Amino acid sequence: MNDNIKKVLRHPTQSEGLIFEKSSPGKRAFDLPPLDVPPVDAAKALGEFHRGGGVEGFPEVSEIEVLRHFTRLSTWNYAIDLGMYPLGSCTMKYNPRVNEFVARLAGLATEHPYQPQELSQGCLKILQLLEKCLLEITGMDAVTLQPAAGAQGELTGILLIRAHHEKLGNPRKTVLIPDSAHGTNPATAIIAGYQVQNIKSSDEGQIDIARLVEQVTGDVAALMLTNPSTLGIFEQRIAEIAKVLHAKGALLYMDGANMNALAGVTRPGDLGVDVMHLNLHKTFSTPHGGGGPGAGPVATKKILEPYLPVPVLVEKEGGRLVLDYHRKESIGRVRAFGGNFGVLVRALAYILAYGPGVRQATEDAVLNANYIRKHLEGVFDLPYTRPSMHEVVFSDALQKKHGVNTMDIAKRLIDYGFHPYTTAFPLIVPGALMIEPTESESKEECDLFIDAMKSIAREAEADPEVVKTAPHTTRVRRLDEVAAARKPVLRWKPGGKKSEAAD
Ligand SMILES: *Cc1c(COP(=O)(O)O)cnc(C)c1O
Numbered sequence: 001m002n003d004n005i006k007k008v009l010r011h012p013t014q015s016e017g018l019i020f021e022k023s024s025p026g027k028r029a030f031d032l033p034p035l036d037v038p039p040v041d042a043a044k045a046l047g048e049f050h051r052g053g054g055v056e057g058f059p060e061v062s063e064i065e066v067l068r069h070f071t072r073l074s075t076w077n078y079a080i081d082l083g084m085y086p087l088g089s090c091t092m093k094y095n096p097r098v099n100e101f102v103a104r105l106a107g108l109a110t111e112h113p114y115q116p117q118e119l120s121q122g123c124l125k126i127l128q129l130l131e132k133c134l135l136e137i138t139g140m141d142a143v144t145l146q147p148a149a150g151a152q153g154e155l156t157g158i159l160l161i162r163a164h165h166e167k168l169g170n171p172r173k174t175v176l177i178p179d180s181a182h183g184t185n186p187a188t189a190i191i192a193g194y195q196v197q198n199i200k201s202s203d204e205g206q207i208d209i210a211r212l213v214e215q216v217t218g219d220v221a222a223l224m225l226t227n228p229s230t231l232g233i234f235e236q237r238i239a240e241i242a243k244v245l246h247a248k249g250a251l252l253y254m255d256g257a258n259m260n261a262l263a264g265v266t267r268p269g270d271l272g273v274d275v276m277h278l279n280l281h282k283t284f285s286t287p288h289g290g291g292g293p294g295a296g297p298v299a300t301k302k303i304l305e306p307y308l309p310v311p312v313l314v315e316k317e318g319g320r321l322v323l324d325y326h327r328k329e330s331i332g333r334v335r336a337f338g339g340n341f342g343v344l345v346r347a348l349a350y351i352l353a354y355g356p357g358v359r360q361a362t363e364d365a366v367l368n369a370n371y372i373r374k375h376l377e378g379v380f381d382l383p384y385t386r387p388s389m390h391e392v393v394f395s396d397a398l399q400k401k402h403g404v405n406t407m408d409i410a411k412r413l414i415d416y417g418f419h420p421y422t423t424a425f426p427l428i429v430p431g432a433l434m435i436e437p438t439e440s441e442s443k444e445e446c447d448l449f450i451d452a453m454k455s456i457a458r459e460a461e462a463d464p465e466v467v468k469t470a471p472h473t474t475r476v477r478r479l480d481e482v483a484a485a486r487k488p489v490l491r492w493k494p495g496g497k498k499s500e501a502a503d
Contacts, residue, residue, distance in 0.1 A: 088434025139269025242272025
């Protein structure tokens with residue numbers, strides 16, 4: 001590591017230890033004036049409510065130490081507020097601050113799901129309005145807001161399909177899934193009790209209809225189609241695909257996690273889709289770096305409505321809203337209460353603020369992805385050449401010749417101040433670089449990203465070692481990506497080991 005970088009890393013903003021290590025006995029963040037009343041023994045006065053003498057080894061620090069500690073730590077995390085987050089398939093767009101304001105309003109943030117429904121009419125109205133907006137955007141007939149994530153939405157959707165086939169006397173055996181699908185799709189089908197049968201994509205990244213006709217037998221319950229696919233390509237013959245399935249009584253499930261490429265432009269319901277999920281935390285702007293919370297509403301056509309999870313929101317006479325728990329054919333509950341309410345509020349705030357402008361957000365997202373694609377074509381290998389939608393997928397084939405792979409390039413991107421793109425996914429592109437800028441980025445920011453990528457491509461040729469050993473400017477280098485999840489260290493013991501400094 002070069003000496004300048006080493007110096008920077010020694011600065012306390014970059015080498016902050018544990019707050020426990022700063023502790024000195026008796027230090028306080030506050031100082032109270034001398035008592036002007038007789039002292040009282042807290043243990044005696046509070047009786048059973050007295051909580052004893054505090055937490056053993058609790059750090060004793062000053063106010064500025066507390067503030068600096070947490071502020072320093074906050075600067076080690078990359079965030080959309082710092083710069084572009086081109087993590088393909090994740091739609092890491094900016095979440096307007098006003099959504100946060102709305103979600104925190106008293107009367108929304110402080111409501112309790114157990115309060116009587118007569119007192120929750122405002123919150124239920126919000127859910128109803130969001131349902132209406134999502135039906136308009138998707139072109140479907142009914143929706144449940146309950147699933148807490150895209151993957152849970154998928155499971156809910158496939159269980160609806162299963163209930164439909166069971167009603168007809170046979171749940172069927174197989175779910176068809178293209179090789180360009182998200183990994184959660186086959187996992188969902190298996191958990192719902194189906195076998196997965198793979199569909200190979202054509203060289204164009206599309207489904208081969210002639211082959212599909214052969215694969216759709218009376219045993220097929222559904223096809224799970226991600227559209228646009230994880231190659232960032234729109235499945236152009238989706239209406240035909242729906243017809244092929246419907247002719248054999250099978251249904252079309254659309255993974256709608258990539259609706260950032262479609263919202264306001266085209267509606268899956270009009271294309272023959274029977275059931276789909278949305279990722280509100282992707283398309284409809286809830287911050288979701290770090291894993292949550294999210295919401296994966298499921299929208300269906302009329303034929304699947306009877307099976308929706310309970311409770312279902314129903315409007316009674318006089319506009320009174322009630323949660324109906326008594327539906328004979330329902331698949332049951334998929335989540336407590338009505339869903340992740342705060343996420344639902346943000347999504348509605350976002351949709352209402354944009355209105356028909358949702359279409360422009362979509363068009364800008366597609367424009368940004370194609371702008372980046374155009375400037376990096378030739379610099380990086382482009383395995384599928386159909387027009388890109390909201391994301392573009394390159395491969396590391398050109399850099400591999402110099403021993404540099406997609407992971408190396410992604411790590412080097414950190415040195416240039418960007419969050420890495422998605423690496424090694426989708427699986428059908430060996431060494432994939434999956435880039436999704438979203439509509440949040442200006443032309444200037446996209447240009448900076450393009451320059452960084454070009455510069456890394458030049459380095460890969462001229463000085464591959466610098467790329468292969470990146471990142472160089474961060475506090476820690478290449479980490480064991482699994483150990484943090486498998487062997488987390490969550491507690492510090494007094495007298496425990498000092499936190500480790502950067503290497
Ligand atoms: C993100 C994503 C999912 C899974 O959504 P989660 O909310 O992470 O469970 C499913 N399919 C596609 C195409 C996705 O991009």
